[in-house]
Amino acid sequence: MDFAEKATGKPVDKPVPPMFTPYKLRGMTLQNRVVVSPMSTYSAKNGLITDFHFVHYGARAMGGAALMYTEMTDVSADARITPGCAGIYTDEQEAAWKRVVDYVHDYSDCKIAIQLGHAGRKGSTKVGWEGYDMPLDKDNWELIAPTALKWDKGNQTPREMGSEDFVRVRDDFVAATKRSEAAGFDMIELHAGHGYLLSSFITPVSNHRTDDYGGSLENRLRFPLEVFKAMRDVWPVDKPMSVRISSTDWVGDKGVTPEEAVLIAKAFADAGADIIDVSTGQTLPMDQVTPVFGRMFQTPMSDRIRNEAAVATMAVGNIYETDHVNSILAAGRADLVLLARPHLMDPNWTIRSAAELEYHGDAVTVPKQYITAYTQLETNLKRAAEMAVNA
Numbered sequence: 015m016d017f018a019e020k021a022t023g024k025p026v027d028k029p030v031p032p033m034f035t036p037y038k039l040r041g042m043t044l045q046n047r048v049v050v051s052p053m054s055t056y057s058a059k060n061g062l063i064t065d066f067h068f069v070h071y072g073a074r075a076m077g078g079a080a081l082m083y084t085e086m087t088d089v090s091a092d093a094r095i096t097p098g099c100a101g102i103y104t105d106e107q108e109a110a111w112k113r114v115v116d117y118v119h120d121y122s123d124c125k126i127a128i129q130l131g132h133a134g135r136k137g138s139t140k141v142g143w144e145g146y147d148m149p150l151d152k153d154n155w156e157l158i159a160p161t162a163l164k165w166d167k168g169n170q171t172p173r174e175m176g177s178e179d180f181v182r183v184r185d186d187f188v189a190a191t192k193r194s195e196a197a198g199f200d201m202i203e204l205h206a207g208h209g210y211l212l213s214s215f216i217t218p219v220s221n222h223r224t225d226d227y228g229g230s231l232e233n234r235l236r237f238p239l240e241v242f243k244a245m246r247d248v249w250p251v252d253k254p255m256s257v258r259i260s261s262t263d264w265v266g267d268k269g270v271t272p273e274e275a276v277l278i279a280k281a282f283a284d285a286g287a288d289i290i291d292v293s294t295g296q297t298l299p300m301d302q303v304t305p306v307f308g309r310m311f312q313t314p315m316s317d318r319i320r321n322e323a324a325v326a327t328m329a330v331g332n333i334y335e336t337d338h339v340n341s342i343l344a345a346g347r348a349d350l351v352l353l354a355r356p357h358l359m360d361p362n363w364t365i366r367s368a369a370e371l372e373y374h375g376d377a378v379t380v381p382k383q384y385i386t387a388y389t390q391l392e393t394n395l396k397r398a399a400e401m402a403v404n405a
Contacts, residue, residue: 017344032343033336034368034377037080037350039288039326041252042200044080044350045123046377047343048364051330051352052083052129052203052258054099056141061091061101063110071114074357075124078364078378081350082124086131086205087111089186092155093132093211098141102128102193103186112197119198123379127201128194129258130245132183134211135159135172135220147299158183160215160237161222166299174223183211184241191245195253202249204242206282207260208296212238216278217260217297219269231274235281246286256328257282258291261315264303272318280323289326289349292316310338317347328352336367369395 018026021035037044057066074082088094088101101107111128118126138154139147149169157172158179164171175183187204194202206212214220215237221228227237246255259278263269270278279290292315295305305311312331320327329348333339339351356363368378369391380388 030375030377031336031340031371031373033339033351034371034373034375035343036377039201039254042125042254044125045379046078046080046364047350048079048081048339048367049328049350049352050074050077050079050082050357051354052085052205053354053358054085054095054142056096056098056143058098058100060097061088061094061099061103062107063100063114067100067110068114068117071126072117072121073361075118075122075126076381076384077357077360077362078368078380079124079353079357080364080377081201082118082126083203083352084111084126084128086129086210087190089130089132089183089190092157093137093183093186094155095133095137095210096139096141097150097153099133102130102190102197108193108197111194111199115198121381125200127203127256128197128199129203129205130187130190130194131205132186132211133157134209134214135163135165135169136209138170159211159220160227161220163220163222165209180227180237180240184237184244187241188244188248191248195248195250201254201256202245203256203258203291204238204245204287205258206238206242207258207291207293209260209298212241213260213297217263217270219263219265219298231277235278239281239285242282242287243285254288255286256289256291257287258293260294260297261292261312261319262294263297264295264305265298269297272315275315276319276323279319279325279327283323283325287325289328290319291328291330291352292319292348293330308332310342313342313347316342317345320348321346326350330354336371339367366391 017032018030018035033047090103137157158175159172162174261275294312313329316327316329326349328350330352334356
């Protein structure tokens, strides 16, 4: 049976590229399988997003992808990675996000999800272009973590979390979840990867606790699951939730192993997660790890989790061509595919892909304001193909 027939439950006249088939998560139906991945832009002011974000997200919403994630949006001021990171912990911040969400819903068929997170020991650092993961020169804020281990030699030492911190952080995530619903988001992602606070509980490289929140995988998952369940309880039942995880720390048995990653994904799915965003690493500085980079380098982890844990997954990481997306989906290695940097350079990546594949179905919406440009794009692509054949 054709991939599109499986996806829609209906016969198709001719093969449809897998990336242009629908996908449903709870009450939300996506018109295709392409997703704009979360990407930090470091352009907020005191946690408040600006007109930059309005234009940035508005442009990518109109580019054809079915779902768009925000950058990691922090649940409190001290949860930020940098002074330029976005938040949703004040009324003003909530209203600014609602303006973005309303635009996306009014002018596109794209769904929009907010990624909520807490930086933990990776916080109080400079914005990316001033020095990635480098500590601030002044105006630092207190950091918290499962264990008092600094991120790197020059970074601040976080304070080990106590009982009051557990309650406050959980409540901050719950409050941010409620604000996200008030702002109109279609979906929420909990960031439990990349060495941020919840990730630093899950991996033994940063969690050296000897109480109920450290040691075994069950214990290391305890607080992240408590946070997730508290969020799920206040998030509408018909709206989906995803969780981003680091499926390996790239340090072998000293960190999260592929076998544990399957169990981590299953634990979040059992708690109510609808799909797992499968990333890797960023739990230790680069000089302490041995990652294996390359084209679609994280997709094998998504493949393993999807097929061993029977959990829906999203593949992400160095995916940039239509062939990448279609092959991942057709092979059953993921249910959705996230593209990050390709969407930074080309907000219309999905629309352009539809033109390249000569796809004319309803899985990609070309804004009516841009129809003439799309027609010209198709003509130019055909002419280029003919010239290549005759060269």
